[in-house]
Amino acid sequence: MAQFTPSGKSGDLKQEDNKKTSELVVCLGELLIDFVPTVGGVSLAEAPAFKKAPGGAPANVAVGISRLGGSSAFIGKVGKDEFGYMLSDILKQNFVDTSGVQFDSDARTALAFVTLRADGEREFLFFRNPSADMLLRESEIDKNLIQKAKIFHYGSTSLIHEPCKSAHLAAMRIAKDSGCILSYDPNLRLALWPSAEAAHKGIMSVWNKADIIKINEEEITFLTGGDDPNDDNKFKGRVAGVKVNPIDTTGAGDAFVSGILYSISIASDQSIFQEEGELRIALRFANICGAITVTERGAIPALPNREAVAQFMLEATTL
Secondary structure, eight states: OEEEESSOSSOOOOGGGOOOOOOEEEEESOOEEEEEESSSBOOTTTOSOEEEEEEOHHHHHHHHHHHTTOEEEEEEEEESSHHHHHHHHHHHHTTOEEEEEEEESSSOOOEEEEEEBTTSOEEEEEEOSSOGGGGOOGGGSOHHHHHTOSEEEEOSGGGSSTTHHHHHHHHHHHHHHTTOEEEEOOOOOGGGSSOHHHHHHHHHTTGGGOSEEEEEHHHHHHHHTTOOTTTTOSSOOOOOOOOOOOSOOTTHHHHHHHHHHHHHHHOSSSGGGTOHHHHHHHHHHHHHHHHHHTTSSSSGGGOOOHHHHHHHHHHHHHO
16 A cells, blocks of 8 residues: 655745746656566566566656656766666657766676565566666756756655665755655665665655655555554545556556656646645546556556556556
């Protein structure tokens, strides 16, 4: 389950808080190759073969927004290798602005093997030693690109290692100073952090700066220790998920984020944060984006376009 928090701890967003007419969403973080099993319900060790798929949560969101008809850009670093060139080309093919993409000749593009086992547990195996995305430097951040954005979206993976951590924090400062809406997906991947304590501290270090936070039940439990995640929200509710026959859950949360950020980016004002009806429509739209994505393998290959979401909604209303 993905939960959407319309105001983190940085104060409620109000219409007058953001005067930007731009619809651009800039995403910062990792861009990598996901290897997913060609059959479902098996462990990584049991998988007979793997399918190569472009991935990386912030990059998935950038593509998802563009597929829906929005405007997006990606900031990050890949290796100066065949995988890196391939990933950059895929972003371009999906009309994502890649002017913020850097290539590193001394590090490889990150790889990740991911599967959903029969017991429902996800399994990850990362190859980052270090990978190029970890080596993004503050001097390589495209300041002008961020300043043009309406929304700046990021995760926590880029907070784990230097120099990427400093680059990430600098980009957040630029975005905040430029009047961007800050969108945060903690995207907990404990295997990448030195320890659970480091993960908790790192993820929470930027929590109060976000305007929007997407979080799932596992992350809520990890970060709050079981406390009520809604006890500090004045505006709360629930929009039911959409039932489908899942094949691969990789990228479902990213598709959800794409849907909600797309809706916010095209809105003429920020009344969506105060009007329950508008927010429910946007969340239903985002839920459908996530549902469609799990019916195919891989993250970016499965992200829906606006026509697919509209068709899904039409079919749902005629059942």
